Amino acid sequence: MEKEKIIEILNEWNYWNRPLPFTYSREKYESEIDKKYKTGEIIFLKGVRRSGKSTILINHIKNLLNEGVAKENILFVNLEDPRFAPYLNLELLEEIKNAYIYYLNPRSKPHIFLDEIQNIDEFEKWLLKEYELKSSFLYATGSNSKLLSKEIGSSLSGRYLDILVYPLSFKEFLSFKGKRVSNEFEYITNKLEIERLFEEFMNYGGFPKIVLTEDSETKKAELKSYFDSILLRDIVARYKLDNFLKLEQLAILLLSNISNLVSNNKLKNILQVSYETIEKYFEYLQNAFLIFTVKKFDWSLKKQMANAKKVYSIDIGLSKRVSFEVGKKKGDLLENIVFLELKRRYEEIFYYKTKENYEVDFLIKENELLTHLIQVSVTLNDEKTLKREIRSLIKAKQELRCDAKLMILTMDESRKMNIESEEVEIVNIIQWLLFS
Incomplete structure (x- = not known):
């Protein structure tokens, strides 16, 4: 996939040149992510579709910006964007990161958010490579418990922390x-x-x-x-x-x-x-x-x-x-x-x-x-x-x-x-x- 097309899609999902949207806070999850990402481990948010996983990540992005992280150091990738559908493989993940580095030129270790990662077969191989190179802070969401557990449990054992996201509690x-x-x-x-x-x-x-x-x-x-x-x-x-x-x-x-x-x-x-x-x-x-x-x-x-x-x-x-x-x-x-x-x-x-x-x-x-x-x-x-x-x-x-x-x-x-x-x-x- 060409760099120009990738960055065009990414620009629509990221907030490099525009303000972040209004979102409702879910304090329990945001606090948990904040504690866990500082360990350097991969953070997985798992849960049913439409339970609010993506919004929780956006809230974490807001917290990172408040801590002084530059917008250019944050990459959000929606792997359910239909324009990515013909290219859903490991090569796409590498191409996305390369296009992001080429155009945004992050000044320090970037935060990479991969939404609905189970759409990429063998995604754990790419995450393992990134983790071992310590080149990114990694976050991912998924809507299939067994697929994620099977793949991350074997290849990424000891390298990730997960959070199960439910629809709203009554509180x-x-x-x-x-x-x-x-x-x-x-x-x-x-x-x-x-x-x-x-x-x-x-x-x-x-x-x-x-x-x-x-x-x-x-x-x-x-x-x-x-x-x-x-x-x-x-x-x-x-x-x-x-x-x-x-x-x-x-x-x-x-x-x-x-x-x-x-x-x-x-x-x-x-x-x-x-x-x-x-x-x-x-x-x-x-x-x-x-x-x-x-x-x-x-x-x-x-x-x-x-x-x-x-x-x-x-x-x-x-x-x-x-x-x-x-x-x-x-x-x-x-x-x-x-x-x-x-x-x-x-x-x-x-x-x-x-x-x-x-x-x-x-x-x-x-x-x-x-x-x-x-x-x-x-x-x-x-x-x-x-x-x-x-x-x-x-x-x-x-x-x-x-x-x-x-x-x-x-x-x-x-x-x-x-x-x-x-x-x-x-x-x-x-x-x-x-x-x-």
């Missing part, structure tokens, strides 16, 4: 809406508005552009386009699939059953495909960050693998848009919201069933300790529901012989209860999302 959602709630007093004095915004969050989820879009029909259309794009660009094109219909049906089926147990055998029978196809497509959907699965806790890894898994969506707005059923199940939506927040906070998340088949929605394991047993319920106003949820927690704690904190997350008011010498903390979900 970030409020910030994008211009509402910062930093303490309980601000929550109480703005409670009605915050509850209204939480309903909106439950309806449309946390994809940044969707949150900033006002018109509901536009939101719905955008969410459907996200769903199609994830399937077509991150799965069908990546794995060269020829049966889009079955993949789409499986995705819709899973997103219609969030917070519930799924069985590959049942899915196979419903979709009339082989077990191997279900297993393969299921993995592809997870690799694209569209869905997550949670295993039943057991100290035996073999038993963990054998038991049915619960499925969760990357975004409840996406689930509601593609499923007619999920809109009726507020409890499932709340559980999915809680799951995503737990994913941000903890590494190991399970569900649990006692010997008497009492289910606990979430079990948190930190190192070798079981630290939390958590139930999610829309309301505990019904005495039977309250007793059932508490019974499950206490039976699980007794059976596991652990010192886990017992918690029920609900839309009710927060309070504490002591049952059978056990303290059960009942916490309002919104307050838990904002302050815990």
Whole structure:
């Protein structure tokens, strides 16, 4: 590809001769990047398409400029620009850097940002070369977990640090809406508005552009386009699939059953495909960050693998848009919201069933300790529901012989209860999302 054409494309994506655009801050990610890039390691941002990875990089560019880095020392490359499509190979990366050096002549070690790097086969070879030569600060984003893990895990082991980017948390959602709630007093004095915004969050989820879009029909259309794009660009094109219909049906089926147990055998029978196809497509959907699965806790890894898994969506707005059923199940939506927040906070998340088949929605394991047993319920106003949820927690704690904190997350008011010498903390979900 000719230098002139490359620099023409790059100029449209960079800010060498124009101001950077207004963007919303995502402080947690920006702070993490700032700490990690100073180690000199390659920084990878991974996450579902449209979760805001590129914007987070632009915010980091703003921080670099504030630290005194010259604009000419920053190169942003969008590897999904269609003009690059016929040339997506290792040679293109080298040609891009050469064109940038030739025309911009950076005065010191440049910062190179490569957006959606999985579009380049064997990209890790080029990154390894740059890393070993210590000629650039390197950043990359990707929308496929297995592809990135496989390629960077082998070739770049010990040379990179990764960051998993999710759509907006509820706290970030409020910030994008211009509402910062930093303490309980601000929550109480703005409670009605915050509850209204939480309903909106439950309806449309946390994809940044969707949150900033006002018109509901536009939101719905955008969410459907996200769903199609994830399937077509991150799965069908990546794995060269020829049966889009079955993949789409499986995705819709899973997103219609969030917070519930799924069985590959049942899915196979419903979709009339082989077990191997279900297993393969299921993995592809997870690799694209569209869905997550949670295993039943057991100290035996073999038993963990054998038991049915619960499925969760990357975004409840996406689930509601593609499923007619999920809109009726507020409890499932709340559980999915809680799951995503737990994913941000903890590494190991399970569900649990006692010997008497009492289910606990979430079990948190930190190192070798079981630290939390958590139930999610829309309301505990019904005495039977309250007793059932508490019974499950206490039976699980007794059976596991652990010192886990017992918690029920609900839309009710927060309070504490002591049952059978056990303290059960009942916490309002919104307050838990904002302050815990």
